[in-house]
Amino acid sequence: MNENDAEIIEEATDEAVEKGLERLTSERISEVINQVLHKETGARFKAYVDTCMRCGLCSDACSYFLSNDRDPRFSPAAKVKQTIWEMLDKKGKVSKDFLRRAVHIAHLECNVCRRCSMYCPFGIDMAYMMLLVRRICHKLEITPQYIQDTVNSHSVTMNQMWVKEDEWIDTLQWQEEDGREEFEDLRIPLDKQGADIMYSVIAPEPKFQAGLIYQAAVIMHAAGMNWTMPSRPGWDNSNMAMFTGDNEISGRIARTFFETAAKLNVKRIVMGECGHAFRSTYDVGNRQLAWTMAPIEVVHAIEFYHELLTAGRITIKEKFSKKVTLHDPCNVSRGRGLHDMARKIVAMTCSDFVEMTPNREHNLCCGAGGGVINCGPPYKKERMRNNRAKAEQLAATGAEVLIAPCHNCHSGLEDIIHHYNLNMEVKFLGDVLFETMEKKIYRPGE
């Protein structure tokens, strides 16, 4: 064991994982692994297992591999080898030490960002393989503590941060009052039946970043949108359960979300700047329920801001003048192709833009996504070490401001900037839009 190994194991101590491992028997371990790998998978899994020829082309796609001096253990193929292949070879008869490492690899050494899949000659979806490992961890009850707590919160409150129902509504009313500093008749309309838009956010907004709701309300009001926010559960579009393999809770979250919108009879749902939540609505949570796509159209903030600016509903008073760069979040760029639309918004709102390289669908992950940052404080130091490549990418831009249109990315990038002393400020696109927009009400024809 080298020094690096010791550090990893020391940092990996997680009470929920350790207590979970203590409870396990070898019979239970093999039962769950075989059930998941043989009863919950199909041709896709078999094709991935049979097709990988260990070429290693995925390695250089992984920011963990790059950040750890090309240590082969961090190659995506090696992560599968250290988890799934071993489970298959041993027919589920693996040790608790093996599982401790598997928990760590799947939850802390992979952001399920899917960059590696683009470089695999066969397009093997490594993220799917890691999520299978997380599904096994979920069933064995060895999911890391902090992310498990977010799923527990989802299961009780339908939001990820134990925001109580009165706290949610009270926060909206508070932001509405504050918003009247900008427009005296500004409203955050609650439960407005038949509004065109349901605006939805993730739970950290009412919990820690209520100002983002204020900004969104100002933008909606200025743009003259017919919009509403729900007072009841279903307002949180995030879905941490899809990252822990709790597919059943993931589906319940998605059902609550879409049925809340359906009950309000809205045409579409506009969501704030969150990447994983966007994926949960068009790819994961919906499909758990047999909806092929989102049953109510979901519009990411990038698409919405672009629509408002190009339609002239929001006009820019004066462009943002600091040198900015743009981080492409995995789930909205690689996953959904919104990267060029984001650039158009930057071009309309900022005067000095520099690309970070690589970019668009080739961008490096923020290192926080996929539930990694949600595993909490015990892993922060390790996360920073694994984010070195991203830090180097950011530093090379020389930008003063980093625009990151995703909550997880935003938080993770702030950690990186602080840890590596990069002297950058992180902003959402909404921050930039709010700062640069004319605070006047849109009137058609004016």
Place this chain on the structure above:
Amino acid sequence: MGNEASWDWNTDLKEIPVEEWKERFNWVEDFQISPDGESVASIVNVDETAFQVCVNGEVWDNAYEKIWGLKALPDNGFSALVYDGEEWTLARDGEEWSGRFDFIWDFQVTPDGKYLGLAFQKDSEYGMVVNDLPWDQTYTNMAGMTLSDTGTSAAVVQAAPMKAADVDSFKEGLFSVALNGTAFDHTFLNIWDLSFDATGRRLAWGVRLNREAYTVARDDIVWDRTFQGVWKPVFLTPENVLAPVRESGKWKLFRDNEPFWKRGYDQLWKITLSPAKGDIAAVVADSFGKWTVAVNDRTWDLTCDTMISDIFYSADGSCLAAVFKHKGLWNLSVNQTPWTLFADKIFTPGISPDGSLVAVVIEKQGKYHLAVNNRIIAGDYDFLTAPVFSPDQSKILVKGIEKGIYKRRILSV
């Protein structure tokens, strides 16, 4: 409701100008219209932090720092949640409840209008209040508040404390159901979808026993079988409970712990009963992404690609209407036959008691229209609310706003 016979079914048109309210007040919020269509109301701002409720141009006596949740009641009055002096209460037609709370929300009303229920928080403790009578016992957390048709109330409550991120305590099961404030004995990992019987005395709910095992509890007694998932249970009779459960990868309808329907579906939810005929309907996905309606385990010919948001029976059980979305547009299907009126939005349909007439408000390109039996009979409104058939089914009450004027119309059908 139920007193429709006493309403005015003879005056073709009554108008109340509401545009002028915008001149009288700083701003006017969303309009609510009484079931009989005689009253239109809105929350209005009268000063910097002063709000009132305006009904047919007359404001309630009191002004408040905040008002929200204005609702038209079955007796044709209005209620709203009002805040003044750092306390919340409910005001009904301007008269306040005596109870004062730190917060109130989730305003529910029984169909006959006799009971008004709310969730409340006071001193960081949670409970429900019905007709101004708060639960004797309160809890540190509460969800899933449910008011029965007879005025009883229930909610999922946290029965024991939990520290931040305490996954061990959570694993033990911290949640119970409280009926009229008193918690049942059992605690569970999760509880969802409280469902009363018609008397409001019996209660069923979905539970998760551990990470993988889901089932149903009726009056705190848990079914023996466990499943991969569960959706909202429904009382078939006072003694029998139906619930969609997932078993071997398929959703199935179970009754009292035993299989009831034979088929398994990719999805099955929204169990809807026809009390008159005893039929059982549900929204199902026959296969992935292929949605339809099943009645007594037999699927409709209809298949839609997006969503069936709800299904509704007529009182006599002869008519079953489904609100569905196909290829991006909303529509209605009545007894398996889809209408031709695809719309951007479609609201809750109204069905005549004998099932012969179905009326629904739709929105197309920003304008509201009323359709009856697949034919638009009134249109180009800026806003329309739920229509009502006359007791003899010869007329329909249309309630909408057109060019700044609220219009109560009686049309023949």
